[in-house]
Amino acid sequence: MRAFIVRPFGTKRGMDFDHVGETLIGAALTQCGIEGRTTSEIMSPGNIRESMFELLLTADIVIADVTLHNANVYYELGIRHALRDRITVLLRGVGGELAELAPDAVPFDLLTDRYVAYPIGNPAEALGKLVAAISQGSASSASDSPVFKLLPKLRAPSPDDFLAVPVGFKECADRAIDRASKYAGTDTRDLYWGDLALLAREARSFPWARAGLRLIGRKQFDHKRHVGARATWEAILRNDESDLEANLKLSTIYQKLGNYNASNDAVERIRARTDLAPKLRAEEQALLGSNLKVQWLESLKASPPESTLESALFADSLKAYEEGFRADRNHYYSAINALALTVIRRELAERYPQQWELGQPDDDTFEPGEMASRELNRVKERIECLKAGVALALESADEFEAEQNAVWRAFTAADLRCLVSSDPRKVGLGYRQVIEKYRDAFPFAIDSARAQLNLLQTVGVLNDNVAAGLAAFPPVVKAQAGAPASARGRIVLFAGHCVDSSGRQNPRFPRTPEAKQAAAQAIDTRLQRVRARPGGVALGMASGRSGGDILFHEACKASGIATWLYLARPSAYFTNVAVNPADDDWASRFYTLLDERGEACRVLQDLDPDADPQAGLPKWFAQQPPYDVWHRNSAWMLFNALAFGPDRVTMILLWDKDPAGDDSGVTKRLVDLAEEIGVEVDVIDSKTVFGLA
Structure with a gap:
């Protein structure tokens, strides 16, 4: 974490604020393992006011000493309260015995705010209280800004939106990826991926730390460097455990590393947010569905395919994907996964009618066979609805979604054809066209598409379509000269x-x-x-x-x-x-x-x-x-x-x-x-x- 200190400098009215900064504020930050200090760290050519605004916006924590009516202090404090909803800690010296050491009265607008009081004669005496205030503020998600408290619908801007990562830093990351890509399947490739981890570590020392970490974390994630990506996104999470992108990425990363409990915890942190837009609510449900799907596939290793019809994990995964699509009808990822699982349910129900009938709830109104038949018809009707839903969501996304997601839309369209087409040749052609067009796409997209087909292959459904689809993918690169x-x-x-x-x-x-x-x-x-x-x-x-x-x-x-x-x-x-x-x-x-x-x-x-x-x-x-x-x-x-x-x-x-x-x-x-x-x-x-x- 990085801090910015707002306080008077030098000696004012007999009070040595540099001494307060060293023995109380600086000591507390050091004890809490927090970097950053005052405007003295930005004394470089350029507009100091611009740099000050940047630090007030981007600092994880601001400590403001309001002992005196200092115009600069209140100006900077007001900016912080207007830009960030948390974490701002107020300090105030008390107990001056001489008239010239008496602190000013707390301004009316701050009378209701909590602050840490320190003895003017011995600031270090309040060290424990300040450390506790910093720790509590860091652990809490509650707002301490009067602006955001009085305007609860106001949303604080993300500091990352205002921070420019140096071009040279980006170029270093791109060079590492280019070199690693040239050594696929070799030890040398892993060494070059270590360069990204170094850059992620170094980024922590700068005001643009989180923006730099995001840049590296996204690249690690896209290229399936899950261990390194975990460390990078966890570094972001340590500053803000509710960080949306970090939790979204970590949910998938933990899942890939087999830590399902941690993955579910990340999803729960997302669900705890009250400000999620429909698209993000759909994303959260899709992550939950993905976790459950992976656990269901793990259970299949020791069970026959027909056990899927009785699997609670399978049913809950399908339900989560359906909930995701219900939250946002444009969320084609939830829709295509709900469709895939529903098609699996139909195929297995027709192949194993006894297991399908056994899994239906008791109902005296219908005979067991009739009940199973009616439920299978509902499954088929749902498939038709989801087919239309995926097609419409893709149509909307093609018009309004960012170009960077084009590869995902293209693979989703190919997946849709695989699930509904009766012509394997068209299925294979669909995947070949996508792979040819996006041959330079990051490995995560290619492997995710392959995984969808592998899922169908594992259960043993749509075999001809699946075989045609898998044949379109390039062979998996294996390590050269033995094991890595x-x-x-x-x-x-x-x-x-x-x-x-x-x-x-x-x-x-x-x-x-x-x-x-x-x-x-x-x-x-x-x-x-x-x-x-x-x-x-x-x-x-x-x-x-x-x-x-x-x-x-x-x-x-x-x-x-x-x-x-x-x-x-x-x-x-x-x-x-x-x-x-x-x-x-x-x-x-x-x-x-x-x-x-x-x-x-x-x-x-x-x-x-x-x-x-x-x-x-x-x-x-x-x-x-x-x-x-x-x-x-x-x-x-x-x-x-x-x-x-x-x-x-x-x-x-x-x-x-x-x-x-x-x-x-x-x-x-x-x-x-x-x-x-x-x-x-x-x-x-x-x-x-x-x-x-």
Whole structure:
């Protein structure tokens, strides 16, 4: 979360508001893990008022000190109350003993508002109360803006609608996707998908964080990177658990990952909203229907197809899709799914009349057989209604829906033909035409259409139409050269100290043969320990600095483990700053490593060819100390490793455990990030290895 502080600056009437900002407000935000401060963080060329408006709109939380009648404070507070319905926390100093320290009276318009009082003489005394107020406000969905309280039908604008994600950031994401697409079915593809996760993490540091996360999350979702997409959308949800798009996406993502309870929880959060338009209410019901459908299909693995006629999961799924279409008659997704399940019910009822008759409710008015026949006729009548409903919804969507949804409309039309046509040739032609026209569509759309046909195939209905439809799809791309790394074993990431440069006063990695051998042995011992576990080691990853990095690559080579080399700067520059200072034979060993890696070498600048030539960081990444090219390279490696699955990553560190160190805390920051994500971390205490303890 990001905060914006609205308060007086300096000392006013004997009150030191900078002291209040540091000891109370800043301390509370730090304790709550919230970034962002005052307008001092936007002191850059341009219109400061424009930047201020942006922060007042986009900040997750605003803290306003109303101790004095300060015009700027009330001006900014009024803007916040007009733009955002929540979370704004008011502060007021109390208890001044001297006349000049007495606070001003609370303005009439704010008399009924709650605020956190702090002693003017000791602001830090109210730290606990402010932390509690921030935590309660973050957890509550209630409005605290008098504007939105008095105008309950007024809707707060989404901050994301006013935030422009830098063009360079978008281009970085597009480059990652383009590269990943070129390596379908290989380990290399997964590495490139890790680039998106890095960008998602970095986006959190900016005012446009949520807009940036949405951009990445949508791309991950569209390309079926479900684990990465889950982390991205959950990051958005942590700021606002009622976020509509995040819950819509997560409901599907959790379902794909087999976590049906979490998927249903996301649907419930959507249902709890009272401001849903008919289309979104239909979407919510469709998600519920999809969850139930997946669970019904799971149950079919241990049951014959005719059990569908008695399945409560199947019946509830159909009901949810029907409710979705009832909520919005233009929602063709609900309609086509309701039609598909109703066709399945008809086909199975005709094929298994005894099971169909058994499932009818008791009714003394009709004989069981007559009751079953009447109900089957109702099913057939419903099919005719749904056929017309899908066709009309598609007709309306073709006229009014966004072009970006054209692929979904086209596949829905092909699905409709499959469900109602008696000519398999026309069914196959329909799918072929859609696939030819939208061959570059994102994989999620293609796979969703294929899944609809697979569902019918699983139940064993409309077999000729289904076979013709499936024949139109391109073959599923299988992994090359055996199973992917994520299925073969662990991914081992190495980071740690490089060899000391000449003249270093406090040794960390001594420039001696004995130190080199001791480090090599310690690294190999830890590597073999991981290798001995079930599945062994599939892949190693490290940078190429003198010392630990090169020794790790060499240890992997000796054990037959393939490695990837990650360079923070182009090789010539990298050698000068990270290899040559160690003298000895490190440069020749580095170039041998570089030659051996070939394409298995990544240079950070490839993420953004237009990066600043001096700093090595993207131009959109300005003003983010202490994050530099070395911090970014280590995080990049970690997120590339995580692309194979967080539970498969082991990070080995050669480290003296100094939180600051000579590398601006790069290693400590990497450790903190890995532990936050849940990566297994194995630290080799360099002081012990080199006898420096």
